[in-house]
Amino acid sequence: MLSKKTKYAFHALTYLGKHRDQGAILIQEISEKYGISHKFLENILLELKKAGFLGSKKGKGGGYYLIKAPTEIPLSKVIRLLDGPIALLPCVSLNYYEPCEECESQERCGLNKVMIKVRDETLKILEMRTLQDILEGE
Amino acid sequence: MLSKKTKYAFHALTYLGKHRDQGAILIQEISEKYGISHKFLENILLELKKAGFLGSKKGKGGGYYLIKAPTEIPLSKVIRLLDGPIALLPCVSLNYYEPCEECESQERCGLNKVMIKVRDETLKILEMRTLQDILEGE
DNA sequence: CAATAAGTCTATATATTTTGTAGGTTTTAT
DNA sequence: ATAAAACCTACAAAATATATAGACTTATTG
Structure with missing residues (x-):
């Protein structure tokens, strides 16, 4: 079985994929949507960023966004x-x-x-x- | 990843499969062969027995043995x-x-x-x- | 029929991993 | 300058996996 961490990562990637045209998305928006603890999701998004799947912007108006095409993100990775x-x-x-x-x-x-x-x-x-x-x- | 329990179960089944013609095999023989704690393996073999893969004999000269053909034991089960x-x-x-x-x-x-x-x-x-x-x- | 050897069973202890939290730091827009 | 948001490190709590203890049952054998 996948850990919750991985399941949440898939949820977040899916959400960011669906909203690719909307610029930076808040952690909070995703955490509320799926009922994931904000802080826990924070760690997950950071890992996804470090791995090169996501980009981010700090400060007001900041958030996360996909920087790879969805076809370039295999489940295995x-x-x-x-x-x-x-x-x-x-x-x-x-x-x-x-x-x-x-x-x-x-x-x-x-x-x-x-x-x-x-x-x-x-x-x-x-x-x-x-x-x-x-x-x-x- | 499989748990150690499952890995040990496969080891035990393999051993019993290789020695099918030798009657009942001691827990101890298997646990020594693979360096598995006797008591831990005990639990595993008991589960395999309850699931219908193994038979056992108590008392002196006792032990475990396969009661299904190896072709009838899919990894999935x-x-x-x-x-x-x-x-x-x-x-x-x-x-x-x-x-x-x-x-x-x-x-x-x-x-x-x-x-x-x-x-x-x-x-x-x-x-x-x-x-x-x-x-x-x- | 006593002694011994083996599996059976239930409960508990220990270790490891997963999940979640805390609190401060840095960056950016306004 | 202020506030909003990501970044970072460390720790706490909960869950799961691994291992152990000890008493009980069954069968063999001398």
């Missing part, structure tokens, strides 16, 4: 940013790899092999779908 | 048993459904629609692969 690995085991993670302590040999581990396949097929799905797909469903 | 939902959001879970509090209408939620598609494609993968696939990779 958002999930990895806020939740971490997509793979089901650390030993098959591309971005957060860690060997299993209990494993003598990764090469001779059937679980490892299956999970690599699961990872590859899952990634295909999550890399192919983007914020654009979410927006089209609203 | 093991994951659901020990980790819960496979879906990325509660509002698209088939087995653990819960509506989102922040959502006015699930029908008009783009996130919901995308996640249903992701769920369906993920499930295809996890339902199709079984313990047999793990065993073949060892």
